Amino acid sequence: MRILSLALKRLAASLPTLVFILIGMFLLLKLAPGDTVDALLAQMGGADAKVAADLRSFYGLDMSVAAQLGNYLWRLVRFDLGFSAIYGKPVSTVIIERLPATLLLMVSALSFAFFFGLVLGVLAARRVNRWPDTLISTVGLIFYATPSFWFGLMAIVVFSVYLQWLPAGGFEDITLGHAGIARTLDIARHLILPTLTLGLIFLAIYLRIMRASMLEVLNLDFVRTARSKGLDETRIVTRHVLRNALLPMVTLIGLQAGTMLGGSVVVESVFSLPGLGRLAYESVVQRDLNTLLGIVFVSALLVIIINFLVDLVYARLDPRIAGGG
Amino acid sequence: MDMTRRAALMTSAAIATSVLLPAGARAQETPRRGGIFTVHYATEQRILNPSLQASTGVYIVGSKIQEPLVDLDAEGRPVPCLSESWEHSADSLTHVFRLRRGVTWHDGKPFTSADVQFTAMEMWKKILNYGTTLQQFLTEVQTPDPHTAIFKYSRPMPAGLLLRAMPDLGHISPRHIFETGDIRQNPANTAPIGTGPFKFVQYERGQFIIADRNPNYWRDNRPYLDRIVWRVVGDRAAAAAQMESGQLMFSPLSSLAISDMQRLGRDPRFEVTTRGNEGNARNNTLEFNFRTPQLADIRVRKAMAHALNVPFFIENFLGPFAKLGTGPIPTTSPDYYPANMPQYGFDKALAERLLDEAGHRRGAGGVRFQVRLLPAPWGEDIALWATFIQQSLSEVGIRVEIVRNDAAGFLRSVYNDHAFDLATGWHQYRSDPAVSTTVWYRTGSPKGAPWTNQWGNTDDVLDKIIDDAATEIDPVKRKGLYADFVRRANTELPIWMPIEQIFVSVMNRRARGHSNMPRWSSSSWHDLWLAS
Numbered sequence: 001m002r003i004l005s006l007a008l009k010r011l012a013a014s015l016p017t018l019v020f021i022l023i024g025m026f027l028l029l030k031l032a033p034g035d036t037v038d039a040l041l042a043q044m045g046g047a048d049a050k051v052a053a054d055l056r057s058f059y060g061l062d063m064s065v066a067a068q069l070g071n072y073l074w075r076l077v078r079f080d081l082g083f084s085a086i087y088g089k090p091v092s093t094v095i096i097e098r099l100p101a102t103l104l105l106m107v108s109a110l111s112f113a114f115f116f117g118l119v120l121g122v123l124a125a126r127r128v129n130r131w132p133d134t135l136i137s138t139v140g141l142i143f144y145a146t147p148s149f150w151f152g153l154m155a156i157v158v159f160s161v162y163l164q165w166l167p168a169g170g171f172e173d174i175t176l177g178h179a180g181i182a183r184t185l186d187i188a189r190h191l192i193l194p195t196l197t198l199g200l201i202f203l204a205i206y207l208r209i210m211r212a213s214m215l216e217v218l219n220l221d222f223v224r225t226a227r228s229k230g231l232d233e234t235r236i237v238t239r240h241v242l243r244n245a246l247l248p249m250v251t252l253i254g255l256q257a258g259t260m261l262g263g264s265v266v267v268e269s270v271f272s273l274p275g276l277g278r279l280a281y282e283s284v285v286q287r288d289l290n291t292l293l294g295i296v297f298v299s300a301l302l303v304i305i306i307n308f309l310v311d312l313v314y315a316r317l318d319p320r321i322a323g324g325g
Numbered sequence: 326m327d328m329t330r331r332a333a334l335m336t337s338a339a340i341a342t343s344v345l346l347p348a349g350a351r352a353q354e355t356p357r358r359g360g361i362f363t364v365h366y367a368t369e370q371r372i373l374n375p376s377l378q379a380s381t382g383v384y385i386v387g388s389k390i391q392e393p394l395v396d397l398d399a400e401g402r403p404v405p406c407l408s409e410s411w412e413h414s415a416d417s418l419t420h421v422f423r424l425r426r427g428v429t430w431h432d433g434k435p436f437t438s439a440d441v442q443f444t445a446m447e448m449w450k451k452i453l454n455y456g457t458t459l460q461q462f463l464t465e466v467q468t469p470d471p472h473t474a475i476f477k478y479s480r481p482m483p484a485g486l487l488l489r490a491m492p493d494l495g496h497i498s499p500r501h502i503f504e505t506g507d508i509r510q511n512p513a514n515t516a517p518i519g520t521g522p523f524k525f526v527q528y529e530r531g532q533f534i535i536a537d538r539n540p541n542y543w544r545d546n547r548p549y550l551d552r553i554v555w556r557v558v559g560d561r562a563a564a565a566a567q568m569e570s571g572q573l574m575f576s577p578l579s580s581l582a583i584s585d586m587q588r589l590g591r592d593p594r595f596e597v598t599t600r601g602n603e604g605n606a607r608n609n610t611l612e613f614n615f616r617t618p619q620l621a622d623i624r625v626r627k628a629m630a631h632a633l634n635v636p637f638f639i640e641n642f643l644g645p646f647a648k649l650g651t652g653p654i655p656t657t658s659p660d661y662y663p664a665n666m667p668q669y670g671f672d673k674a675l676a677e678r679l680l681d682e683a684g685h686r687r688g689a690g691g692v693r694f695q696v697r698l699l700p701a702p703w704g705e706d707i708a709l710w711a712t713f714i715q716q717s718l719s720e721v722g723i724r725v726e727i728v729r730n731d732a733a734g735f736l737r738s739v740y741n742d743h744a745f746d747l748a749t750g751w752h753q754y755r756s757d758p759a760v761s762t763t764v765w766y767r768t769g770s771p772k773g774a775p776w777t778n779q780w781g782n783t784d785d786v787l788d789k790i791i792d793d794a795a796t797e798i799d800p801v802k803r804k805g806l807y808a809d810f811v812r813r814a815n816t817e818l819p820i821w822m823p824i825e826q827i828f829v830s831v832m833n834r835r836a837r838g839h840s841n842m843p844r845w846s847s848s849s850w851h852d853l854w855l856a857s
Contacts (some may be wrong), residue, residue: 022505030659033742036731041775042703042732043370043755045380046764049771054452058509086371087530097530118499156566168570169563175361207829223659269560272567278559282369287733 007308014304015232022076025296026069029289035061036085036287059085072293081297082290084281091294094279098296100140102275103170104187105267108195112252113202118249120203121210122237128215136207144204152197152270159193166193169272194271198264202256209252212247220244246317253312258303356838358552359473360855365564365576366534366555372514372527375496376448379455381578381605384847386534386555390431391498391519391848394422394441395491401604401843403488407436407497407520408474411488417798419480424472428543430499431524438468442498445476447508454492455760457488481796483803485660489756492844522851524549531557536792542851549838549854565589574855577846578605579646579826583705586829587644592835599646599827601840604756604847606655608822609710610660612739612748615781615819619685619694620746626818628679629747630669632721633714635823637671642709643826650825652811653762655754657819657827657843660800665806667815669823674722683724693722700727701735701750706826711749744779752776752822758807763791780819787813 037055041047047055056062063071081091084314124136160168167173172187217223218241226236263279276295283291366813368382394408408422428436449456462482462508467475476482490775497520502513503811517525520543522537534555538548541608556573565585567573571590579586590597615621639647651668654661664758694717698710725747730738738744755761757846764770766787770777790813814820830846832839838852839845 031732032734034737036733038736038741038775040371042736043368043380043382044378044454046776047774048458048777049774051452051454051457052773086369088371088510090773094528094530153562153566156563156570160570161566164570168567168572169558170556170572171532174535175363175552217448270556270563271558272532272560272563274529274557278531285731285733 002311006311010308010311014300016302017170019073021300022293022296023069023073025293026072026289029284029292030065032287034287035059036289037061039286039288040085050229060195068289076297081294084283084291084294085288086286086291087118091290094291095276095294095298097109098150098274098276098279101268101273102264104191105194105198105264105273105275108191108258109199109202109264110260112195112199113251114249116199117203117206118210118246121207121213122242124207124211125214125218126233126237127213133211137211140204140207144208145199146198147266148201149266149270151200152267155197156270166190167209169270171273190271194267194273197270198260198267202260202283205217205256206249206252209248210245211267213248214241217241217245243317247314250313250317251312254307257306258299261302286319303321328630353470354837354856356549356852356854357857358549358854359556360549361549361552361854362836362850362853363552363572363574364555365568365573365580366714367559367561367564367576367578367580369530369557370805373517373525373534374514376444376498377452377514379453379493379509381847384844385577386536387517387519388496388521388847389523389553389850390517390521391496391526392521393492393495394424394497395488396848397492397604397844399842402626403491404523406492406849407441411427413484417483418478420476420478420482420484420487420642422427422474422476422678424474425543426472428520429500429541430520431518431539432499432502433501434501435471435473436497436499436520438466438474440497441474442466442468442501443504444472444497447503448498449494452508453494454644455490455755459490459494459760460763474851481798483796483798483800485800485803486757486759486795490760493755493847494760507785517547521849523550523553523849526552533557544851547851548849549852550850553850561585568595568833571833575839576831578602578828578830579704581831583642583644583646586646586831589831593707596832596834597829598786598832598840601830601842602828603657603843604844605828606657606754607826607828608650608655608752608754609706609824609826610749610752611714611821611823612745612750613819613821614684614743614746614748616743617696617746619683619696621782622683623818624679624683625685626821627669627699628676628683628721629718629723630818631672631676631679632723633717633823635669638710638713642713643706643824646829647706647824647826650823652815653752653754653765653820653822654758654807654811655825658754658756658758661807662805663804663811665809666811669821673721680721680723687722691722692724695724695726697744698725698727698747698749699730699735699745700741701748702729702731704751707750710824714747714749736775740775740777740779743772743779752820758810759795763795763810765820766810767791778819781818784813784817784819787817 037060084091084094087094120136124133127133156168159166167190171190178186226240264275265281268275268278271319280295370382372378373383373387375383375391392407394406395403396406398404407425409425410423412421424438430436450460450463462478464477464479471543499518501510502518515528522539522542524539526535528534538551550795553753558567561582564576565581568576586597589595613620613626619625635649656662680693687693696710698714698765700707711727715727719727739748757851764777766778768778768783768788790806790810794803797806799805835856837854839855
């Protein structure tokens, strides 16, 4: 019950921001030169003025900007995200179709980055300033400094083109017509390279944060006390230090979940995955306001939910935080 | 005439490809049934119905499922498709199409003249881009029996123009599916129902489209393929990798990076060719805004044309896929291409002299004046060409600022807001100058219509030639009028079209029976097959 009321409070506090962002996005896209009919004409390779005028009235672009915005907000109040100009379907359907790929990619990349970032960060902290630390930090820096599209393309060249181990792109291989468990495995195979590409950059960040945070906690008084009790080093690290050092990591995940939702445009493009990032990019290029605002809305909801979960994890890790409510 | 076309085809094909097998040896093979053909789909469209949208992005999928009344043969001449034969009245006001019997839609209903009547009146005349202009004077389509459609026009419609436009602008949709409700919102626009060799199965946005073999197709024992899968791949480098890993077998219409096309052309697994795309010729343009005072002066426009070393640009940036352009009608259109038209070779000294004469002396820093150049965002060649224009014009003292926009922004800025001095993009030639080309030159076009004359000039002489040619019935006189058109266009130079390109296909060599007509990417692929 307490969790529920906390969740509702959070949601209420986020609402004004959300509305502000939606209106801002609407106006920004309206300020960009050209509308969705211009984008459509570019695809069509031209049409006469009457066709263009017909299309504008078909997409409701013959109304004033204020009326369009008013309509949009009024629909939103009734939880109607409107109709997508590119896809000719309700925006909610379009987003629900794209959500699985995005969430799958995000969860797998985050888990990969979190797990290996944690392990490598701890290893580096325990061998600080010795060769394992130097090696791990250098590799991390390389991952961090490499653009993800390059990583992705190189991974495709090596693993798909030369070695032919993994598929070069797509979400699944429809020419095989798999079902059930075979299909799941096929999707997993398709997700290996994108997960690594997206995960490596975050891995680099996590391992650096973990290393720094471990080093800080290792110098605190309670660790010295634990050592003086005669506990062995592994036990100190796993039982005492890790739990305290995890707090900054958890904060970071909450922040980066949002980045990952939108920031996987590059990875989705390189690996031809049907995710939200590419959808957002396309809706900007095609000036599809409803779809873009729908994505912003759904992403914002997801970020709010993730941050709420992060708060719950805080409370688990450090009971003092829960006391503050 | 055929020799010219053949010669042109042979040269471009020979340059672009290294042929492994002699063409004759391959023709001996017996076509094999079966197999899945995977196609690179670079830009998803909003709809797949070619009766409503005329664009290569629609044809690459839709024309396998829906068919036109008339198609083209290997030499680019009109041949029967859904229409078995046609007749024209002497005054060119009436055109009779005799329809093929025994053809059924994919849902089993018979194909009749009612479908043709409905598609022509409700779709081509009202919605289809380029169709609305072509069919402007179509008054009615009479259907005396289920296998005859009689097109009635209020002004003469040249038979050659109508037949040549039909393969692109003549796809038929089923009346029984579209007659109720809003045509634009009909679900069959993204799940098309046609008479073609392939039946639509599934479309997952952002991922793939599947179509399967139509067992009841009217051509006996066709198609050969079991299935076509179009994979949506937006990233060009990723698409090249998928061609190499075998996930894609065909990348149409220059959808890969120029460097990748050249690289794959040296790989024996692929055929990289302009063959089969002769109907999709395009010119790189230089468009002038006459509202900018300097550019209203013909001497300045000529000076700019003379300042560009086009052969150098083609050789170093575009490679074997492009050649010197000579004006708005490309060499791939032998019926209308006029030779010996006014040209503007590279001559820096002449360019400087013309600019001096026009009163634009070099000022501080050697600069005569400054202009904005808006490049269209499609095609790597346009970005390279824009930079080349910038550097070439700075050599003769004109400073060029490049203003980049995305597709919607570019069209709006140039063709509606007129917020440009120079613009550059593609002029895509569509089988007849009256369909695609004269609109670039005919003045008086309402603003907001992309790829029309938005230059702010007036030219009564050119307008009259264009209008006369559009309704001229005699093919010989028509050709003469279009020669006058190009001569006038190249003299007054409201636009300069100095580069001619044909789209490039990248094909896995397992594919057979492909690229055998000038609009092959947009054809039905009923005779395409895969070697084992």
